[in-house]
Amino acid sequence: MFSSLTSLTVEIETPAVRPRRISVLGATGSIGESTLDLIGRDPSAYRVVALTGGHNAARLAELAILHRAELAVIADPDAYATLRAALAGTGIEVGAGEEALLEAASRPADWVMAAIVGAAGLKPTLVAVRQGGLTALANKECLVSAGDIFMAEVARAKTTLLPVDSEHSAAMQVMAGCRPERIERVCLTASGGPFRCWSLDQMRAARPEQALNHPNWSMGQKVTIDSATLMNKGLELLEAHHLFSLPAAKLDVVIHPQSIVHCLVHLSDGSVLAQMSCPDMRTPIAYSLAWPERMAAPTKRLDLTELGTLTFEAPNVERFPALRLARDVLATGGSAGTVLNAANEVAVEAFLGRKIGFLAIARLVEATLEASVDLLGLDRRSVEDVLAIDAAGRALTRSLLARFA
Numbered sequence: 001m002f003s004s005l006t007s008l009t010v011e012i013e014t015p016a017v018r019p020r021r022i023s024v025l026g027a028t029g030s031i032g033e034s035t036l037d038l039i040g041r042d043p044s045a046y047r048v049v050a051l052t053g054g055h056n057a058a059r060l061a062e063l064a065i066l067h068r069a070e071l072a073v074i075a076d077p078d079a080y081a082t083l084r085a086a087l088a089g090t091g092i093e094v095g096a097g098e099e100a101l102l103e104a105a106s107r108p109a110d111w112v113m114a115a116i117v118g119a120a121g122l123k124p125t126l127v128a129v130r131q132g133g134l135t136a137l138a139n140k141e142c143l144v145s146a147g148d149i150f151m152a153e154v155a156r157a158k159t160t161l162l163p164v165d166s167e168h169s170a171a172m173q174v175m176a177g178c179r180p181e182r183i184e185r186v187c188l189t190a191s192g193g194p195f196r197c198w199s200l201d202q203m204r205a206a207r208p209e210q211a212l213n214h215p216n217w218s219m220g221q222k223v224t225i226d227s228a229t230l231m232n233k234g235l236e237l238l239e240a241h242h243l244f245s246l247p248a249a250k251l252d253v254v255i256h257p258q259s260i261v262h263c264l265v266h267l268s269d270g271s272v273l274a275q276m277s278c279p280d281m282r283t284p285i286a287y288s289l290a291w292p293e294r295m296a297a298p299t300k301r302l303d304l305t306e307l308g309t310l311t312f313e314a315p316n317v318e319r320f321p322a323l324r325l326a327r328d329v330l331a332t333g334g335s336a337g338t339v340l341n342a343a344n345e346v347a348v349e350a351f352l353g354r355k356i357g358f359l360a361i362a363r364l365v366e367a368t369l370e371a372s373v374d375l376l377g378l379d380r381r382s383v384e385d386v387l388a389i390d391a392a393g394r395a396l397t398r399s400l401l402a403r404f405a
Contacts, residue, residue, distance in 0.1 A: 019047040022289075025105055025124050026115030027063050028053035030220045031138045031164065034282050035113050036063055038289060038297065043067070050104040052116070052124070055079055061086030071095065073104040075120070102127050111289065113164070114139050117222055118345050119390050122146060126383060132157045136288040138164040140239045141345075145338045146386040147242035162288035163243055167236055169284035170263035170275035171244065178267065185266040186246060188236050189256040190315065191216050191279075193228040195358075196257060200319055206358040208351060216259040216279040225348045229361050230315060234326025235344075238337055241330060248330045253323060255313045260302065278302050321362045325369065335376050335389050336369065342393030343368035350401055360404040367404075368397045 022039065026032045032051075039046045050071040053060035057079035064072035064087060073095040074083045080096035087094050095103060105112070105127035111134040114125040121139040129135050130153060137143075142150050154161050163169050167188040175183065194213050195203050211228040212221060219227070226232035233253050240251055254264070259279040266272050277283045278300040286297040304310075317324045322344075329336040343365040350356045356364060375392055379385060 019045050020111055021047050021049050021109045022111045022113070023048070023050040023104065023107060023109040023128070024113045024115065025050075025052050025101075025128065026054070026113070026117065026121065026138070027051040028056045028059045029115055029117060030218060030223075031115035031281060031285065032113065033063075035115070035136075035285050035289070036067055038282055038286055038295075040067060041298065049109045050107045052101055052104050054116075057083035058086060064092050065090055071104055071107060073100045075101055075116075098123070106131070110134060111136065113285075113288075114142070115164070117141075117220060119145055119341060119387070122150075122386065123383060126150065126153055129153050129159045129161070130157050132159050134160050134162060134288075134291065136162045136164050136285070140165060140235050141341050143239045143242045144235050144341045145390060146380070146383065147238065147337065149380065149383065149386065151242050160291075161243070162291055163239075164281075164284050164288055165236060165239065166262045166277075166279075166281065166284045168240060168243055168263075169287055171240065171265065173287065174263055174265045174273045174275050175244070178265070178273075180245075182268045183246075183250065183265060184268055185250050185252055186240060186244065187252040187254050187264040187266065188233060188240065189254055189259070189261055189263065189312075190230060190233040191227065191259045192255045192257055192313075192315075193230065195228055195319075196255065198319075200359070203319065204357060204359050208354065211351070211358060215257070217281070219281075221352060222345070222348055225351065225361070226344070228358070229322045230320040231322035231326070231344055231362070231365075233315075234322045234329075235341070237323075237326050238330055238340075248327065251330075253315055255315050256310070258307065258310055260307065260310055276302060321366070325362065325366055329369070332376065335378055335380055338380070338386055338389045339369060339372045339375055339393040339396075340365065342390045343397040346394050346397040346401075355401065356404045364397060364400060364404050367400050368393065371400065372396060 024032050048067040048069040051069045052073045055076045057074050071093040077097045084094045101124050105124040112128040113136045115138040119141050125142050212224050214224050237251050261274045264274050280299040282297050286295050329340045347361040347364040
C-alpha cells in the first residue's frame with residue numbers, strides 16, 4: 001500500500017470477479033465520455049450499473065443503450081420526458097432530478113467515476129464515497145469546497161479515493177513508497193493555457209471562444225476557462241492539500257507548456273521524481289479504472305526524441321492572479337474554499353455569457369472574497385452547511401456582477 005498516502009487510500013479487497021460493476025456520474029461530460037470510451041473497448045470486463053448526465057438527455061440515452069446500463073438519470077427534470085422516450089422499451093430504468101441522482105450514486109458498484117462538474121457534484125460524490133470501495137474523483141470542487149468534511153467521510157467509509165486530475169494521479173503514482181517526511185515539495189505543472197504569452201491588454205479583450213481554445217487538452221467549458229485563468233491550478237493546490245495531507249509550504253506550481261510532465265516530486269536526498277505521458281485524460285482514467293493494476297489505453301505513446309524539448313517557467317501572478325487568490329484561500333482555510341469555488345463558478349458563467357471580460361473573472365472572485373468576511377466565519381460541520389455557504393457566496397458574487405460588467 002502507499003505508505004505516504006495513508007489519508008488517501010486504505011487497504012481493501014479488490015474485486016476479483018469479472019465483470020467489475022461501475023457507475024459514471026457525469027457520463028455526458030468529457031471525463032465521462034473518456035471513461036466510457038475505455039470501458040467500451042473491453043465490455044465483457046465491466047457491468048455498467050448507472051450513468052448520469054446534466055441536461056443532454058439524447059446523448060445520455062445513447063450512452064446508456066451502447067453500454068447496456070441498468071439505470072440512466074438526468075439531473076435536469078425538464079429533460080426527463082426526452083430521456084424516457086429515448087429509452088422506452090430498452091428495459092433501462094430512468095430517473096430525473098436530485099433524488100434520482102443520489103439514488104444512482106448509491107447503487108452498489110465496485111468503482112464509481114465522480115465527474116459531475118462543480119459544487120453540484122458534492123452530494124452525489126459523497127453518497128458514492130459512503131459505499132466504501134473505489135471512487136475515482138474527477139470533481140475537484142468537492143475538495144475545494146468541503147475538503148475536511150469530504151476526507152473525513154472517505155476515512156469513515158474506508159473508501160479508496162483515486163484522483164483523476166492528471167496532476168494528482170501523477171502525484172499518487174510518484175509518491176507511492178515515499179515516506180511523507182522525505183517529501184520536500186510537490187510541484188503541479190500547468191500548460192499556461194491559451195493566453196500564456198498574451199499581454200494584459202490582449203487578455204482584457206479576450207473572447208470566450210479564444211479562452212476555450214486550449215493548446216493541449218480537450219476538456220469541458222468550465223475547466224477550460226479555469227485553465228485559461230490558471231484558477232484550475234489554484235483549485236488543484238487546494239485539492240492536493242486535502243488529498244495528500246500536505247501543507248501549503250510543500251505545494252508549488254510550474255508552467256510547463258508541453259503538458260508532458262504532470263507532477264514533480266522533490267525528495268530530501270535531492271532526487272526529483274516525475275510522471276510523464278502525452279496529454280490525454282484517458283491515461284489517468286485508465287490508471288484509476290484498473291487500479292491497483294494497469295490496463296491498456298489507446299493513447300499516443302510518448303517519444304521524447306520526437307518532442308525534442310521540454311520547457312518550464314514560473315507562473316506570472318500579475319497576469320494570472322487566480323493562483324495568488326487560491327494560495328490566500330489555502331492559508332485562510334475554513335469556508336474560504338467554499339466561497340472561492342462558488343464565486344469562480346458564477347464568474348466563469350458570466351464570462352461565457354459575455355457579461356464580464358476575461359480579466360474580470362479573477363477580479364470578481366477577489367471582490368467576493370473581500371466582501372465575504374461574515375461567510376468565512378460560519379461553522380461548517382455538514383454538507384448542508386457547505387451548500388448554504390456556497391449558495392450565499394453565489395448570491396454575493398451575483399450582487400457584485402454589475403461592478404465588473
